[in-house]
Amino acid sequence: MDVTNYIILSAILFSIGAVGVLVRRNAIVMFMSIELMLNATNLAFVAFARANGNFDGQVVAFFVMVVAAAEVVIGLAIIMAIFRTRKTASIDEANLLRA
């Protein structure tokens, strides 16, 4: 098994996710892109764990999933709140923090 292929796939997925976060305005889609980035790193962790023959990477992958789940709960709640007040999920409308 060649770990390189996995890493390349992981890098491609991560880049797609990053570009998605940067260019999309819909909060839900941005969220999906973030999930994509998280899963790209998970893939890299698992691939390295497999290549090195220990479970460290796999354990970290589980941690990432748990954190991601928690983050989704909070993030979706925020998006819901924004949607309820502004009737839109566009992230550019929520720019009250600008200086």
Added chain:
Amino acid sequence: MRYSFALEAISPSLTNQVATGSFANLWLLIALPLFGALVLLLGGNRTNSFGPLLAALMPIASFGFAVYLWLELLALPEELRSQNLILFEWINIGSFQVPFGLQLDPLSMSFVLLITGVGSLIHIYSLGYMDHDPGKRRFFGYLNLFVAAMLLLVLADNYLLLYVGWEGVGLASYLLIGYYQHKPSAAAAAKKAFVVNRVGDVGLSLAIMLMFVAFHTVTFAGISDKAEQGSATVLFLIGLFLLVGAAGKSAQVPLQSWLLDAMEGPTPVSALIHAATMVTAGVYLIVRSNSIYDLSVAAQNAVIVVGVVTLLAGAFIGMAKDDIKKALAASTMSQIGYMVLAAGLGPIGYVYAIMHLLTHGFFKAGMFLGAGSVMHAMNDEVDMRKFGALRAVMLITFGTFFVGYLAILGVPPFAGFYSKDLIIEAAFDRSIIAGIATLLGAGITAFYMSRLILMTFFSNKRWEDDAHPHESPATMTIPMILLAVGSVASGYLLTFNDSLKHWLAPVTGYKTPEPPIAIPVLIAMTLTTVAIGVAIAIRMYLRQADRVAPTNVSIFTKAARKDLYGDAINEAVFMRGGQKVVNGTTTVDNSVVEGSVRFIGRITLGLSKIIRATQTGYTRNYALAMLLGASLMLLLAAIVRL
């Protein structure tokens, strides 16, 4: 024989004895008036009915006890006459130990008798004088507080406890000068007295600190034991700082300006505090510190200069004042100048300073009470130009005042003749200039006192239309009569058989003065000077005085009317100078201190204006920044690795 001409020199010899028997109850002297003050001031309006009477009884009780202690003290052999009562340990911090101790020796005994004796008379007088005043309970409370503080001042056995009494009399003086609270001038005078006295107090506290640094003790006994170990500079500085303290309390140049304004207080206060007792505390301080001054001729000279300048300045101001109380206050300043001068002469003068202090306590208090009696009769008028020809309607007041007048002039056999002449002789022993100054002062005193008595009791009637002068009630005249008796007899009693000299010399030391001019000649010179002063005054004021003060007067009269520009000098030098210093520091504070703080603020503000442009509010911009940052860090990590 007026006093012995025999040359002798006595050095201070008393050592403190532990107080036993009735001396162990020494604290009662202070506790009685303090109790009165507490009852009256804390009891409030409930004590209105009996308060003044209770307050008048307290100093009388103290006086009775003081006389008893005096007789006990006289019965003791001379070397045992310094009774020391330690009530408790007051301050005990490492090597800094101060007992709460009282010391009764001939010097403090003399003061205790003067304070409680004259104090009692003035309390009685006040019962009549303040009868119609609605706030008299407060007045009597303050008066008792004063007596207690003054007794603590003279009975303390160390400088720190003396300082407590010193501040206590300052407080009482402040409260009593400002007693007529509704008058802005009284409030201002009280504040002025307070502020000027604080300047003097700084001097006294510096002296105490210096004593502790140099000698590790602040008790009188400890200082007189160790004074000889001090270097000349230390002794001179202590002497100088003590002089500053004395000048503040005793209204000596350059801290004299408050005393004339202090006449805003009720007249009994002027008599007790600003003539007989408190203002003489400076003289007490100098005489009590004899062990310091005996070792520093330079400090003595400073005291003499202050005394000479004040006695002439006070006399000069006294010549031009039309306000009867201010004229008497100027005279007080001048007479205390005599005492300070005498105290600066060392062992030659200590006894004479105290003698003049005691006789002055009688005749000046008597004259102030007389002035109060006149004011009482003339609807509180103080302008002598509105008096005149009062002797017929106020015979007792005139009689007692005239006795005081003869006493201050130094006409034999009245009190001032004994005490003032001795100071003049002692001054000539030290320096011709000081001697001539005292002689001149005696002449000027004769002039302004004659002017005062002529304008008030003789010459033409210049009364206001609604004035109906009448003699004062017995509560007022009896104290005046008793003080007049003192003015006649005290000089003779104090010099008879050299009584005061033998009484005080073991505390202060004594040395017979040897003036370069024969003493009978000197007496003749003094009496001639006095006669000239009186003659000039009679020529100017006996028949007629103007109802309005003349305005086309010489620049000397103008200067004297303005207290020799004392206030103007204070304002120009200290007030304006102080304002300049304050303005300067304000400018520095505004430009440098606050400027640098503002500069930092402005930099932060400018930077934040630039930086806040990056806060767009668009999430993707933040995300991009995070991405770039993370990439940059990875890149850096990679470079460092390689």
